[in-house]
Amino acid sequence: MRSYRGNLGERVEPTTRKRTATQTTPHMSTLDVVRIRKDFPILNRTVHDKPLVYLDNAATTQKPRQVIDALVNYYSRYNANVHRGIHTLAEEATAAYEAVREHTARFIHAGSARSIVFTRNATEAINLFANAWGRTNLKPGDQILLSEMEHHSNLVPWQLLAKATGAVLVFLKITDDGRLRLEALPTLLIPRTKLVAITQMSNVLGTINPIAQIVQHAHATGALVLVDAAQSAPHIPIDVQQLGCDILVFSAHKMLGPTGVGALYARETLLESMEPFLGGGEMISDVQLTSATWNEIPWKFEAGTPNIADVIAFGEALTYLERIGMDAIRAHEQELTAYALTRLGEIEGITLYGPDPSMSERGGIVAFNLNGLHPHDVGTVLDADGVAIRAGHHCAKPLMRRLGVVATARASFYLYNTTDEVDRLVEAIRAAQAFFSKPTRAKAAV
Amino acid sequence: MTMVEQLDELYREVILDHFKNSSHSGAIDEAQIKVDGANPLCGDEMTFHLLMHGEQIQQVRFHGKGCAISQAATSMLAAQLEGKTIEQATQIIETMKALMQGQEPDPSVDLGDLEALAGVRKFPVRVKCAALSWNVVEQGLKDYQTQKLEAGS
Secondary structure: OOOOOOOOOOOOOOOHHHHHHHOOOOOOOOOOHHHHHHOOHHHHOEEOOEEOEEOEOOOOOOOOHHHHHHHHHHHHHHOOOOOOOOOHHHHHHHHHHHHHHHHHHHHOOOOOHHHEEEEOOHHHHHHHHHHHHHHHHOOOOOEEEEEOOOOHHHOHHHHHHHHHHOOEEEEEOEOOOOOEOHHHHHHHOOOOEEEEEEEOEOOOOOEEOOHHHHHHHHHHOOOEEEEEOOOOOOOOOOOHHHHOOOEEEEEHHHOOOOOOOEEEEEOHHHHHHOOOOOOOOOOEEEEOOOOEEEOOOOHHHOOOOOOHHHHHHHHHHHHHHHHHOHHHHHHHHHHHHHHHHHHHHOOOOEEEOOOOOOHHHEOOEEEEEEOOOOHHHHHHHHHHOOEEOEEEOOOOHHHHHHHOOOOEEEEEOOOOOOHHHHHHHHHHHHHHHHHHOOOOOOOOOO | OOHHHHHHHHOOHHHHHHHHOOOOEOOOOOOOEEEEEEOOOOOOEEEEEEEEEOOEEEEEEEEEEOOHHHHHHHHHHHHHHOOOEHHHHHHHHHHHHHHHOOOOOOOOOOOHHHHHHHHHHHOHHHHHHHHHHHHHHHHHHHHHHHHHHHHHO
């Protein structure tokens, strides 16, 4: 990893990033952020008497009034179970729920709403696919290709599947600056590679991976490609047809929506060929005492009463994102990230992780460490200043090991963040450094 | 108490001293108790070596990776346990656990520098950082006693 460590009192110099980034005008934004912020009630609160600076968006994002209102509206006006009743409320609830399925399909440019399955989150979507597809399609010795930068949710389901089927996990390695070693792809992809499961954007490094290119290689040898879009779908325009991927998963709560909703996109023929994941109501066509036949896709994969209210509210989140525009959101975050990398790069003793911002390959995530300080201590002191960041291993322990660290601090941005907030982050980091460098008794060791 | 005062209380001078210059970091090759533990939530790891003489803890060394709170708690515990019997050590650990749960510590138990950790209670998410060390040592002492019983029977 590039390191910006300098000796005490020495200005940290050597980066081309500084020169390029000072040419940007950090205070110009493509979005009307002042207006956007008014839609998010939580952004008005204070934390320890300081205005909240929320920079933990890769963990979960805040919700606009429109999404919160949709929840209240559903429960106040048309709460009913879907697909069952013949009364007005059930009809209204079913129509609203299914409309969001169509909306979700449009949002990622899927050809049909039949290819969208609602789950609890991206993790469950991956588990659904791993079980429903993997257990019948993998034989001992078949290979699943993953990468070193995956979140645990795109590792552990495959470990379980490999254990159950005798399949083997193979890994695409990363470079020191946090990019996939794509040159290894042609060698790693063999006829026995049945699936490539890969993140579109690393939740630690911010790296945006060239999915279309990976899909081309994978399809050439007959492997399916599953894309973990939990970090990318909230921040960059997604077009599954352009990407060419077979499966794509994401979570609503990381894109202004409520918790408890995820989506699995898979090609219709693939979904049709798969066995169910969970059994129960809704997913059946007919049930005898000892056997059952399955409902059509996508309902075959939605056993039991789904998370109706939150799916409906997620529809409002999609509407909100579309109104602002995914391209505009991406541009705003690129600006913020460039500014943040410049300002953070000026801090003595900081190490920044992830690729150099030839910004097309980097999303709004900045992981960092400060010399001699553990990220948890940094997080606690930043919180005292009202600045919310993540500190820890980010559910990516293999990546932490690859980076040679136990944990990192991480700031992650969204459409409502501002350069002023980046300044608050930088000030808070400097305050944390000052706090921990205050002289102690400095006598003999204790 | 203002947030700044709470922070000063959390990171008291003695805590930062232990964090920055612990004299108990290291290893003891001939230690009878070698025990390690990790906190899966944050990735903190630590290993304790305890040199025993029968029921008495003669020397304690530790190494690991973690935040200031976990490292200081570990160093303080190591310092406090040296010379104590297993029973006294268990009493100290139980007292620290009670303290973290908001109870007043038993004044008859000498906590030494460990008392400085009282400020951690104001930061519930950080209690686990401090707790790792005593959970690890407690496990090590238990295993040691079990082995001794089995060897004796």
